[in-house]
Amino acid sequence: MDEVAPGVFVATAVPYVTTTTVVAGADGGCLVIDPAVTVAELDAIASWLSARGLRPVAGWSTHPHWDHLLWSRSLGDVPRYATGRAAEVAARELPALVNSVEEAAPGHDLALFARVAPLHGEVIGWRGPSTVVLAHDAHAPGHGAVLLPEVGVLVAGDMCSDIEIPLLDTEPADGDPIGRYRHGLGVLASVPGVRIVVPGHGHPGDAAEFRRRVTADLAYLDAVQAGRNVADERLAAAPQWLLAEHDRQRALGGGEPTSPPSPEQTTG
Numbered sequence: 001m002d003e004v005a006p007g008v009f010v011a012t013a014v015p016y017v018t019t020t021t022v023v024a025g026a027d028g029g030c031l032v033i034d035p036a037v038t039v040a041e042l043d044a045i046a047s048w049l050s051a052r053g054l055r056p057v058a059g060w061s062t063h064p065h066w067d068h069l070l071w072s073r074s075l076g077d078v079p080r081y082a083t084g085r086a087a088e089v090a091a092r093e094l095p096a097l098v099n100s101v102e103e104a105a106p107g108h109d110l111a112l113f114a115r116v117a118p119l120h121g122e123v124i125g126w127r128g129p130s131t132v133v134l135a136h137d138a139h140a141p142g143h144g145a146v147l148l149p150e151v152g153v154l155v156a157g158d159m160c161s162d163i164e165i166p167l168l169d170t171e172p173a174d175g176d177p178i179g180r181y182r183h184g185l186g187v188l189a190s191v192p193g194v195r196i197v198v199p200g201h202g203h204p205g206d207a208a209e210f211r212r213r214v215t216a217d218l219a220y221l222d223a224v225q226a227g228r229n230v231a232d233e234r235l236a237a238a239p240q241w242l243l244a245e246h247d248r249q250r251a252l253g254g255g256e257p258t259s260p261p262s263p264e265q266t267t268g
């Protein structure tokens, strides 16, 4: 666990370099955002919280993808929220989400998986620092980043990563996924006073790094939309699944698929 700002802690899981963010509140209560990924990693987070005198009082899921809907009994029986749209998608797509978690991170208590209630309003009500939800439909329907304005931390969900290119939500295919992503990125980019950005996958960055990632993401979207070659350093070390996503996204803008990755580049 790294303390990225006073009272804001980030743990990084091994699979997909997935982050968990913990925000300390009043009287030892804490908000847990996107706890991930394996059963052992969630238990380790719970042990760390307990050793630190922190007790989860609420959970937040940034978006309805399986690796952001996890929970563990060791984190306690507390209300868990997502945006209204995300909660609806999580409920509707539960069977497919369960298949994904069973395949990628087996052993989770499925009675707790993806059980998120819709948040009413834009503020998570709890006894702690202000937590403002920034909702948009880039990357996933009802994606809800969390801004902690007092400390200038933006918990971005699966956006603003140093290791992943923008990953578009391509359903429905005729629904302008690039335009939706641009809009969502614009929502995040227009937030004043971001001192630390925490991506769902990758590493926290400072204000300058946040700007750099937004610029890189916009350049990526521009290139994909125009069907141009994409020069993005995140693709240089990308695993095979990410290169496959990139090819799929290039096709949206009329780009030709790149050559298949060499075996050395793949990590499965």
Ligand SMILES: [Zn+2]
Residues within 6 Å of the ligand: 063, 065, 139, 140, 158
């Ligand atoms: Zn995601």
